[in-house]
Amino acid sequence: MYTYKSGIAQIDEKTGGFDAGTNILILGPPMSAADQLAYALTKPVPGEYAIVLSTNERAAEVIDAFKVAGADKRFTGVIDAITKSSTPGITDTARLMFVSSPTDLTGIGIKFSNMVETIFEGNFADGETGLFPPPIRFCVNSISTLLMYRRLEVLYQFLHVLTAKLKKIEGVGVYILNNESFDEKTLSLIKQLMNCVIEVKVEQNVNLMRIRGIPGVQGDWMKFSVSRGQVTIQP
Amino acid sequence: MISTGINGLDEMLGSGIPRGSRVLYSLEPGVDGQLFMISTLSCALAKKRSCLVVLPNTTVDAFRNDAQRMYGARPDLALAPVTFIDSVDWERIQKSSRSPAGRARELEARIRKICREYDVDVIFVYFDLLNEEFGTDDAAAIFTSVQEMEKEKKITLVIEHLNMEGTGLLDHFIRDLKFDLVLAIRSSFRPFPQFNYFTLVHTSWADLPARSVPFIIGEGRVIPYIPRIVVTGPASSGKSTFVLNAADDGHSVDRRGPGGSMTTVALDFGWIRWKDFDITLYGTPGQERFDSLLPSYLGHAMGALLVVDATNADQLPRARLLIEMVARRRIPFAVAINKCDLPGTLDPSLIRRILAIGDEIPLYQISATRKSDVNFVLESLVDSITQFRY
Numbered sequence: 093m094y095t096y097k098s099g100i101a102q103i104d105e106k107t108g109g110f111d112a113g114t115n116i117l118i119l120g121p122p123m124s125a126a127d128q129l130a131y132a133l134t135k136p137v138p139g140e141y142a143i144v145l146s147t148n149e150r151a152a153e154v155i156d157a158f159k160v161a162g163a164d165k166r167f168t169g170v171i172d173a174i175t176k177s178s179t180p181g182i183t184d185t186a187r188l189m190f191v192s193s194p195t196d197l198t199g200i201g202i203k204f205s206n207m208v209e210t211i212f213e214g215n216f217a218d219g220e221t222g223l224f225p226p227p228i229r230f231c232v233n234s235i236s237t238l239l240m241y242r243r244l245e246v247l248y249q250f251l252h253v254l255t256a257k258l259k260k261i262e263g264v265g266v267y268i269l270n271n272e273s274f275d276e277k278t279l280s281l282i283k284q285l286m287n288c289v290i291e292v293k294v295e296q297n298v299n300l301m302r303i304r305g306i307p308g309v310q311g312d313w314m315k316f317s318v319s320r321g322q323v324t325i326q327p
Numbered sequence: 328m329i330s331t332g333i334n335g336l337d338e339m340l341g342s343g344i345p346r347g348s349r350v351l352y353s354l355e356p357g358v359d360g361q362l363f364m365i366s367t368l369s370c371a372l373a374k375k376r377s378c379l380v381v382l383p384n385t386t387v388d389a390f391r392n393d394a395q396r397m398y399g400a401r402p403d404l405a406l407a408p409v410t411f412i413d414s415v416d417w418e419r420i421q422k423s424s425r426s427p428a429g430r431a432r433e434l435e436a437r438i439r440k441i442c443r444e445y446d447v448d449v450i451f452v453y454f455d456l457l458n459e460e461f462g463t464d465d466a467a468a469i470f471t472s473v474q475e476m477e478k479e480k481k482i483t484l485v486i487e488h489l490n491m492e493g494t495g496l497l498d499h500f501i502r503d504l505k506f507d508l509v510l511a512i513r514s515s516f517r518p519f520p521q522f523n524y525f526t527l528v529h530t531s532w533a534d535l536p537a538r539s540v541p542f543i544i545g546e547g548r549v550i551p552y553i554p555r556i557v558v559t560g561p562a563s564s565g566k567s568t569f570v571l572n573a574a575d576d577g578h579s580v581d582r583r584g585p586g587g588s589m590t591t592v593a594l595d596f597g598w599i600r601w602k603d604f605d606i607t608l609y610g611t612p613g614q615e616r617f618d619s620l621l622p623s624y625l626g627h628a629m630g631a632l633l634v635v636d637a638t639n640a641d642q643l644p645r646a647r648l649l650i651e652m653v654a655r656r657r658i659p660f661a662v663a664i665n666k667c668d669l670p671g672t673l674d675p676s677l678i679r680r681i682l683a684i685g686d687e688i689p690l691y692q693i694s695a696t697r698k699s700d701v702n703f704v705l706e707s708l709v710d711s712i713t714q715f716r717y
Binding site: 204 | 356359384385386389393414492
């Protein structure tokens with residue numbers, strides 16, 4: 093089974109990376125490096141694909157962020173839940189798909205399936221690498237926004253289906269949730285869907301993270317920074 | 328009757344949906360099934376029926392664009408006089424009252440007003456957000472009460488809903504909310520990933536069996552689809568004739584056999600658009616040396632047909648072996664006794680006995696050279712396939 097490199101030495105040296113089917117929750121406050129960390133974990137290495145469901149940024153901004161992180165944009169797809177409300181006539185391409193709003197879970201589910209199908213059929217990008225099943229990193233940025241529009245129970249059911257689907261296709265999922273805006277019940281329910289939780293906090297302008305749920309990896313707080321898609325753990 | 332916009336489905340329903348019905352298109356998350364609702368809407372508009380579309384999660388412009396993208400260049404939605412309650416209206420309704428009951432009353436009042444002013448025939452509802460806001464029963468009641476009030480008008484109600492609760496919710500719609508047609512649109516990872524199919528769960532006006540039919544989206548429409556029916560049988564039993572006679576477009580890879588007649592050495596391939604179904608037929612070579620290929624042919628097959636020569640008793644032991652290979656796949660299959668127009672044919676009951684098949688396996692006496700015979704067998708096989716639980 094395929095193993096996804098995390099780019100974090102503490103994980104990759106112990107376990108080789110994330111097993112296929114892993115779902116990772118990144119809990120962090122606003123203005124922390126949670127988004128950057130999520131994108132660094134989602135960035136496709138050669139032979140892989142990335143799909144980002146963006147409820148906060150337009151597709152072009154996501155693609156720019158991935159380009160800056162050193163990702164090959166041909167292997168990065170975005171499901172944009174922002175742009176269509178202001179540009180109703182915008183049309184889908186293989187790599188950029190649009191849903192009317194973050195409330196539209198039907199549309200989000202369909203676009204995700206369509207994008208995965210395009211990848212499986214080998215029609216996503218030039219220079220397909222031929223690995224099967226194709227390794228796919230999927231990022232939801234963010235669950236916090238989805239929770240602002242939909243009830244927790246509904247979103248839980250939806251994410252339950254999505255995480256299960258990701259396991260079936262042997263992908264890896266990265267989900268961002270703002271842990272300061274939601275109560276413990278919400279956090280606890282969402283955590284139930286995950287195999288791994290990475291908590292992020294900021295102290296004196298320094299980003300810290302701790303990793304939970306990966307056997308062999310210690311759950312201590314570690315200083316870290318993200319630059320150009322590379323995560324560096326600082327002493 | 329209101330057409331669903333999908334001919335194959337209309338035919339199963341007995342020419343469409345009776346006016347005044349309640350219809351649920353239940354979508355499993357991730358299944359590309361939005362075209363079912365769009366097809367029905369487009370068809371209703373093409374017939375000049377007055378429609379109201381309730382879409383709380385998007386704007387009219389975005390909806391029109393999506394519908395036209397899905398439906399290609401068909402102009403129905405852009406030109407037809409259709410009334411909308413969209414996300415902008417929905418925001419206003421949400422601000423109209425602090426209580427859900429107040430908001431439900433406001434929505435219902437708007438719907439009644441529109442129904443009266445525009446003499447609405449069909450209401451189309453994207454139910455997801457309303458279900459979350461009011462609960463299933465209260466949200467449905469907003470629309471069913473309008474139907475009840477305007478009973479003589481026979482307003483048809485068509486709901487699309489993202490069903491994350493499974494069959495329990497479908498039962499609730501059937502038993503408690505008295506829906507007349509419940510169609511579940513689903514997907515599976517078997518026989519291959521992203522395998523989409525719809526299940527006719529319930530129809531109130533006809534005693535139809537639950538049926539599941541695969542579909543593909545193509546040419547801007549939902550196409551019921553049978554990806555593979557395997558036609559097998561002993562050599563020279565008439566498989567190629569069957570496939571080529573059934574197909575709109577068929578090919579056979581033949582060589583001259585030892586006896587001088589043509590024999591298939593790779594496969595026969597036939598593609599048919601039949602009663603709105605897209606069907607592909609795979610005819611196998613009949614000689615024993617190709618038997619190792621048969622499991623691969625049967626791999627993703629949804630049905631199989633065994634063709635035997637009614638005039639050649641020597642073939643029957645071989646046919647029996649092939650039946651055993653097909654039976655292992657647990658897919659619907661039938662037997663066509665071919666060449667029944669020739670003299671010296673064997674008695675069908677004798678053939679059934681030698682092949683050791685029970686009465687549950689259909690046995691047809693045909694001549695593969697007659698298109699009507701071929702079509703009859705196909706029709707029966709498609710019927711079995713759509714009723715079979717895979």
